[in-house]
Amino acid sequence: MVLRMESPAPPIKVQSWLRGQHLKNFQPGKMYIVEFWATWCGPCVEAMPHLVQLQEQYRDRGLEVIGVAASESAPTADEARTKLEAWLIEKFPKLNYRIAFDYSGEMNKLWMEPSFSVGIPTSFVVDRDGQIAFIGHPTRLDDVLPKVLDGIWRTSDEAKAADTNRIDEEQRIAREIAVIKPIYAKLQPAMKAKDWKAAFSAVEEGLGLMPNRLEFRRLHVHLLLHKMRDIRTGLPALGQLIRDAIDQRSQEWMTIAISELFDPAIDTSHLPRAERFAMGRDLSEHILALNFPQDGYYKFQAYEAVAQYFYESGNKERAIELVELALKSVEDPKPMQNDRKQLYVPRLLQALANYKGEKACYGERCSAPQAKASREPDRKISE
Template sequence: MRLLSALTVVFALTPPAVRGEPPEKPAPKKPTLHIGDPAPPLRVSKWLTGTEVKAFEPGKVYVVEFWATWCGPCLGVMPQLTALQAEYKDKGLTVVSVTVKDEKNSAAVESFLNKRGKRYAHTFAFCEERATYDAYITAAGLAGIPTAFVVGPTGKVEFMGTSLELDLVIPKVMAGTWRGQPDIDAVRKECARFGSIMVKIATDPAAALKEYAAFEADHPKLTAGYYYQFKKLQFLMQGKKYDEARAFTAELIRSGTDTKNTVLLNCVQLCWSFPLTNPDKKHPDLVLKAAQAVLKVEGDRDPESLFNVAEAYAFLGDTTRAGEYGRKAVAAAEGSDRKEYEEQLKKLLEK
């Protein structure tokens, strides 16, 4: 599935995560991993980048985050993980992104890191077996990615939840002020607060925008993350604040390009081309600008980025340029992907 198409599901997600699991998931069992338990060791087949974690060292803090190459939100949150690593590296934080072998990502992980790994200055680990996944996510009774576990200075699990929540957690853990369950409850309360805003935007956009502004003021670091940034854009557009949304989009394209966050840029393209948020096709040029920004980041041999530009031109009604970039995408694609792009191009030009 192409990333831009996959991102359509993100519009309806609360909390922000996709629910995907490696194959052969065991039958659900009562959770055996709890807050305060010793963190299970990491059984890693290959340390791909960064610092190998042979054991959790006393006095240090670790984020163990589970992701996959096919998970759009996982890719979107990676700049945030790298930022956390950079901010707290000298204070004893190590961020480890763990992925487990499955039919979708066994060969894709190293390819992904060979192409994009230099963007992310934290550790990546690959597991041939499910042992680490089961010791954390399955044992905790959780399902889905991106999911993160915070291992505190005593080697115990201090937090488990979506990766986007880490900006509410890590500063306190690093400062030694994390109180365990009371702070976990506070995080959940703020997530519920944001969820209520998402519900209200459909019926009372003005009130929802006012509530989001207060939420943003309370959590500037959290809301600087890609998910909240594109949700803000979505809220502005659903509230018919198209001129404000246009100005904000310019900021997002700049920041997305600077941080090479192509998921954010794809979300921007999606917002402006999606009938729910832009039924009257306001400022259609922004669809193309966002797609061109992705192409600038990924390079002109990336078939997905080339096809996104083709879709942007089609949105603008320029079938000539749409066909041009669609054919470039087909030429750049390999294996079975080429046929898929050929079929998608045919459908695109028939619209």
């Protein structure tokens, strides 16, 4: 049976409740958000403060939020539950909504699979009559939830179109996954074994099936330039990736492209200097012209690489300015989620210390300049 808008809500069949009282049935007259999430899912964790806010904001109108942890990774249910409980105590000790735990797969069979939902986080809104009113990403709840509460959502053309488009998109993604799954079955063990020729063969097979899939395009360039060191083939491939990124005005594609040239963690000393800096200049200009959102996902990675380009070009002041701007964006306009802070802040802080040649601090964290900072600036390279 297909689960979509106006379908009866399936039951909640979970193994235990870690927060809040056990919910046996959906109560008539109340509305529920049933949120499928996992601790390893960054967007899921980022959505949790928003769910806390929605629970507080609409509690008096009968809203109940239920987080369903049905995708935790651990060898046994007991280990998964213990790990989840510890995580909740550390990250969200005062959570104001219920958390249910299921390791059996039953909740995914009842909710995720019949709705064609292939990823998390996924939010299901259960209306006051026990029927599904909305299925989708939690970022849409701010727009949809007031309309559901006012009883005008399910009868609207917008809701019907959104539900049809969602199912079409989820089915497209499912077909895509079916295509790429055999590719990754070859690619992942080859990458783990550092068998670059086998990995490259798998990537080429993937590109033959999905020529515009960015992950395949990135790996194609990365393997050629940095693993196989086939500069003759790799540079034209990177050049095409750059042209496509600029044509699409894509933050994601541009960030991937400049990281292959100026990520401080990648050894690029074997790349031809003139071509590397010409590509870096072109990409940097387009990236900065995009004016990334202040808290955009790719801003921190892109600005790190762009700053490295300016530093190696001899413009140390501009490099420092960009890293400081990226660090400022971590808390402004809203704080970055902690898991991302742990990924980006140490790298940015180390770059800042290297560029300044002195200790740099952000909050309580400090970094000293590395004894051999990667790739000192070259005053001969023009901007």
